[in-house]
Amino acid sequence: EIVLTQSPDFQSVTPKEKVTITCRASQSIGSSLHWYQQKPDQSPKLLIKYASQSISGVPSRFSGSGSGTDFTLTINSLEAEDAATYYCHQSSSLRTFGQGTKVEIK
Amino acid sequence: EVQLVESGGGLVKPGGSLRLSCAASGFTFSGYSMNWVRQAPGKGLEWVSSISSSSSYIYYADSVKGRFTISRDNAKNSVYLQMNSLRAEDTAVFYCARGRGDYGEVDYWGRGTLVTVSS
Numbered sequence: 001e002i003v004l005t006q007s008p009d010f011q012s013v014t015p016k017e018k019v020t021i022t023c024r025a026s027q028s029i030g031s032s033l034h035w036y037q038q039k040p041d042q043s044p045k046l047l048i049k050y051a052s053q054s055i056s057g058v059p060s061r062f063s064g065s066g067s068g069t070d071f072t073l074t075i076n077s078l079e080a081e082d083a084a085t086y087y088c089h090q091s092s093s094l095r096t097f098g099q100g101t102k103v104e105i106k
Numbered sequence: 107e108v109q110l111v112e113s114g115g116g117l118v119k120p121g122g123s124l125r126l127s128c129a130a131s132g133f134t135f136s137g138y139s140m141n142w143v144r145q146a147p148g149k150g151l152e153w154v155s156s157i158s159s160s161s162s163y164i165y166y167a168d169s170v171k172g173r174f175t176i177s178r179d180n181a182k183n184s185v186y187l188q189m190n191s192l193r194a195e196d197t198a199v200f201y202c203a204r205g206r207g208d209y210g211e212v213d214y215w216g217r218g219t220l221v222t223v224s225s
Contacts (some may be wrong), residue, residue, distance in 0.1 A: 034211040064181040095153040
């Protein structure tokens, strides 16, 4: 099983600040890494697919990078509505999710 | 508009069974793989099972293998999850989610159905 480890587990940030969340895979997964946002009492929402490909309707402040085992989700100029838990997800070998990173607005 | 609506959740005793259903609309159901993902209360997302568009390929997480069975009916635009030998640790919201191919991203999710396993 491919294990995804996200860091940090929790981040408290002020509006307009830049947020960086990392996801490390236990073995190489190429670019088969996707990012999701989940707000309280809502279903997850796809933000980025295949490490860096944007999704229609998702604000441009969300971007992704990486390949192999190390990946990053960046939120430029955080807005209050971005308070949520963010998950990475690999689809290279079966499917697994990272443990999540909760982003709180100060 | 893509819609996925889960049903069948509820309270069941340990060792019991439950069958979840997911009704899909707004897209060509037979062209997509489908997945079940669960989330225990206050916890993260856990992939449970996937089924390819024609049911040729079926996969399970180790935690449910031998107890859960995924199936689909393309004529009814529906996917199912038969859950047997349920345990307290299976308590979770179960989401139905559409997959882009067998190895692609999960792009749409239902609102989920809550399964509670308790005596």
